[in-house]
Amino acid sequence: MSIKYSLIERGKPGVAGGGEKRWYAVVKNDGEATIDDLVSEIEKFSSLSESDIRGVIIALENVIHKQLVNGKIIRLDKLGSFYPSLSSGSAETEEKFNVSLIKGAKVNYRPGKRISDALSTAVFTKAK
Structure with a gap:
């Protein structure tokens, strides 16, 4: 590939x-690879059933959501880290800053070494 x-x-x-x-x-x-595709691949490498794998993925999603909205960094070992960040306007002084200047939050992802290294061995082919 x-x-x-x-x-x-x-x-x-x-x-x-x-x-x-x-x-x-x-x-x-x-x-793209969907959850169904990932579950099928994981089934090949484990003794877990499809419903067990799907349950773990859904539970992981719920736990990540809960931790992110509480300002936590989620470190998933070789998978990498998810962490929240903010975008905001500025104020002239610290005292003049208020929460209405926060424009939004987003989730950042920093891949773990194993995933980063995977792309270092990638082969590239010009699309037709």
């Missing part, structure tokens, strides 16, 4: 009119 890519032409960021345009590779996604 390989990661398929296509080429796109982009201008230079921050330059009026784009400046000199150059060609860059972008990933051409090859479909």
